[in-house]
Every structure is written in C-alpha cells, then in structure tokens.
Amino acid sequence: MKVIKVNLKERSYDIIVGHNLLALSGRYLSSLKIGNSAYIITNSLIKIKYGNILERSLRKHGIASRFKLIPDSEKSKSLSIASSVIRDLARYDNRKKVFVIAFGGGVAGDLAGFVSSIYKRGVPYVQIPTTLLAQVDSSIGGKTAVDLAEAKNLAGSFYQPKMVLSDVKLLSSLNKRQIGAGLAEVIKYGIIRDKNLFSYLEKNMPKILALKRGALEYIVYACGKIKADIVSKDEREKKGMRTILNFGHTAAHAIEAACGYGKYNHGEAVGLGMLVASGISDKIGLLKPGMPARIEKIIKTAGLPTKISNVPLTKIISAHYRDKKFIGSKNRFVLLRDIGRTKILCDVPLALIKKEIKARF
Numbered sequence: 001m002k003v004i005k006v007n008l009k010e011r012s013y014d015i016i017v018g019h020n021l022l023a024l025s026g027r028y029l030s031s032l033k034i035g036n037s038a039y040i041i042t043n044s045l046i047k048i049k050y051g052n053i054l055e056r057s058l059r060k061h062g063i064a065s066r067f068k069l070i071p072d073s074e075k076s077k078s079l080s081i082a083s084s085v086i087r088d089l090a091r092y093d094n095r096k097k098v099f100v101i102a103f104g105g106g107v108a109g110d111l112a113g114f115v116s117s118i119y120k121r122g123v124p125y126v127q128i129p130t131t132l133l134a135q136v137d138s139s140i141g142g143k144t145a146v147d148l149a150e151a152k153n154l155a156g157s158f159y160q161p162k163m164v165l166s167d168v169k170l171l172s173s174l175n176k177r178q179i180g181a182g183l184a185e186v187i188k189y190g191i192i193r194d195k196n197l198f199s200y201l202e203k204n205m206p207k208i209l210a211l212k213r214g215a216l217e218y219i220v221y222a223c224g225k226i227k228a229d230i231v232s233k234d235e236r237e238k239k240g241m242r243t244i245l246n247f248g249h250t251a252a253h254a255i256e257a258a259c260g261y262g263k264y265n266h267g268e269a270v271g272l273g274m275l276v277a278s279g280i281s282d283k284i285g286l287l288k289p290g291m292p293a294r295i296e297k298i299i300k301t302a303g304l305p306t307k308i309s310n311v312p313l314t315k316i317i318s319a320h321y322r323d324k325k326f327i328g329s330k331n332r333f334v335l336l337r338d339i340g341r342t343k344i345l346c347d348v349p350l351a352l353i354k355k356e357i358k359a360r361f
C-alpha cells in the first residue's frame, strides 16, 4: 500500500494505492471522521460485483450505508439525474451525519462529486474509483461536472474529495477496451512528465495488459503522483500547469466530436490525438528524432488504434474549430520536445494540423 498526498492546504487529502483495499475501506473512511452514514453513488453492475465488500467493511467500522444506483452510461452525468440524486440524498440525510462515496468509473465520480459540491453547499465525499481511467485521472483533482445538451462537462465545480482509495484489484473485471481507455492517459503522463514511467511502459506492457498486480500498482501510483503534483501547484487551472494534461486532447476532442461519441472512446481518441501532436512537434523540428516512432509503438502495444477510419477529414477539422480550448480564434496545442518536456504553442498552421490528421488515415 502506498500513499500520495495532494497538497492543497485545508483541502489536502491522501490517495491510497494498493491491492484489496476495498475490504479495508471502512477502516480508512472511519479514520477521516467525516460521518457515520455513507451515501454510495454507483451503478448496478459495480454494486453486484463489489457492493457487499464495501458495505461489510463500512458496517464493521460503524458506518451505515445506502446505495444510490445510477444508469451505467455517460447519460448519468446530467442535471436531471443530479437533481433526482440530490432529492434522494436529502431524504436519506434525515438527522444523520452523511457523506458521499463515488464508487465507479469517471461517470459516477464526476456526478457524485458534483452532487456533493452543491448539496447543502457541500458535503464531504470520497472517491473509490473502479476503472483504470478513474484511478489515474478523473478521481484526482476535484473537477466535477455534468454534461449539458450544448457540450460535455459544461456545468461543474472544483470540489476536492477527502480521500481517494484506488484498489487495483477492482481493475481485474475490466475488459480490454476499458483498460485501453485508461492506458492512453497513462501513456500521456509518461510522455509529458516521466521518462521512467515511459520506459517502464515500453518494457512492461504485456504485464499491464495481463493485469498483473505489481504492474497495475506501479502505473496507478506513478500517474497519481504526477496528477497530484500538478493539481497541488495549479488547483483551478489558473497558472497554466494543468494545461499539459491536455496533451493529445486537442485533436482527440475533434475526433470524438466528428465521429460521434462512442465510435472511439475517449482514450482511443487521446491515443490518436497524441500521435497528431507528436507529428506536429516533429514537423516543426521541436521533437528529438526517433521519438514519434517510439510514441507510435507504445500506443500500438497498448492495443489502441493508430489509424482513423470512416470519418471525413473535413468533419474533424470543423469540429476542431468548435473546441472550447481555443483561446479567441487561435488554436492551442501542447507539443513535445522530448519525453518529459512539453511546449505549448498557439496558432499552429491549419495546413500542418490537417496534414498530421490526414497521416492517421
């Protein structure tokens, strides 16, 4: 078991990474002294698989619980579901000291965080992430949100959890595509910040794909440390440090939007987006020779697509121009000099962007 500290003064918290932590969740959560009634937001699949272990451990440590089941879909990140969850929580919270547990992937995490941030102007919540993506990314940093018809994640808040419990044993029931979705972000952390992590991925991808305990603990801890460090320095994305976390995401958002959400999951689009960004970095002479090939190889070995199919290039380009990450009318790319060294560039020529996206067809 390893602990990472997110340093945010009075909002500081620990990320605990280990194997079989869920069975000890009651002990960890009771030590926080945030309440004796847990309102667990999850979906039925996760409740069936793991609900008993969580409930039993909480009970053993004097914490009562109630499960609130939400649909297993991005559609759960909506104002209408948030409102029904809040009303249900209000009915449960009758003279109790209640706190919320976000138990699931990024969908449960984002919704539960959002609900916790606005119910009674904020009640404590903890994250127990159950997907690789949620363990390395969405459970850390306090970004909560629901989607609006106009765009994804448009209504939200910054609201930090009191603890993140990342039990890698829970990842054993994920399928290959769900693992790939998280691995794209893991590769991203290696590329933007950590040469050792990148080399580890080059050497150990088969162990990760086989969901070996040691390999999963290594990557979840390494990524958690990087995200915790960036968030500690730039909690609200005001100083530009969180921007590097968007490496690969400019083109990824355009690919997701152009293809319709669902054809490529977010991680697959990020894999393609990282190839576009490394291609641009290479063409403008920023990136060390040999690097684009290494990056492409690691994305391939993770089982992520390296080619785009069945969508017109023009659709991706127009989606790119609608992206909210544009500053004024300028595009903004996180580019690379080397593994671990990024550079943010505005106004990358459209012809170059087109060329690099085209290279992915």
Ligand SMILES: NC(=O)c1ccc[n+]([C@@H]2O[C@H](COP(=O)([O-])OP(=O)(O)OC[C@H]3O[C@@H](n4cnc5c(N)ncnc54)[C@H](O)[C@@H]3O)[C@@H](O)[C@H]2O)c1
Binding pocket: 043, 045, 046, 072, 073, 074, 077, 104, 105, 106, 107, 108, 110, 130, 131, 133, 134, 137, 138, 139, 140, 141, 142, 143, 144, 153, 170, 171, 172, 173, 174, 175, 178, 181
């Ligand atoms: N807040 C942030 O900083 C942040 C960062 C990145 C992504 N996100 C958000 O995260 C969401 C995506 O998260 P996700 O990829 O975890 O998706 P998800 O929550 O939909 O989970 C993916 C699928 O895996 C299933 N699942 C979860 N845990 C499982 C387990 N242990 N075993 C078997 N199946 C399991 C879920 O039921 C679901 O069908 C998006 O809404 C995205 O906007 C938020």
Ligand SMILES: [Zn+2]
Binding pocket: 185, 249, 266, 270
């Ligand atoms: Zn992402």
